[in-house]
Amino acid sequence: MPGTALSDRLKALLDRPVFVVVGTIQPDGSPQLSPVWVMREGDHILFSTTADRRKRKNLDRDPRVSVVVQDPESPYEYAEIRGTAELTTEGGPELIDELSLKYTGKKYAEFNPAAAQDAERVVVRVVPRKVVGTL
Secondary structure, eight states: OOOOOOHHHHHHHHHHOOOOEEEEOOOOOOOEEEEEEOOEEEEEEEEETTTSSHHHHHHHHHOOOEEEEEEEEEEEEEEEEEEEEEEESSTTTHHHHHHHHHHHSOOOHHOOGGGGGGOOOOEEEEEEEEEOOOO
């Protein structure tokens, strides 16, 4: 899975519990944006969604994705990571637990008791092809 390398500053920021905004493309070509929790695996960015969400449907149709990261301590510094999404259900429950521990200190079912009614979890891996911005 080749891709563009992330800077060390960007990697360090993504390793913190920083919220990012994910952009996908709607069927009519308009953007769809969602704030999400993320983790990093090498230069790839992983986030979780459910099988029934709009961003999953958009990515199934068109895997192009953009992720915007802003440093909350220095809001004029940001990165936009443009890439391609790879989706799988393998490891879905484990990823949402890992993300929930990172962001809330609790497993996902403890943080969000209504999660038992969630649709199947999907792992989205963003493989960067271009990074723009100041990070």
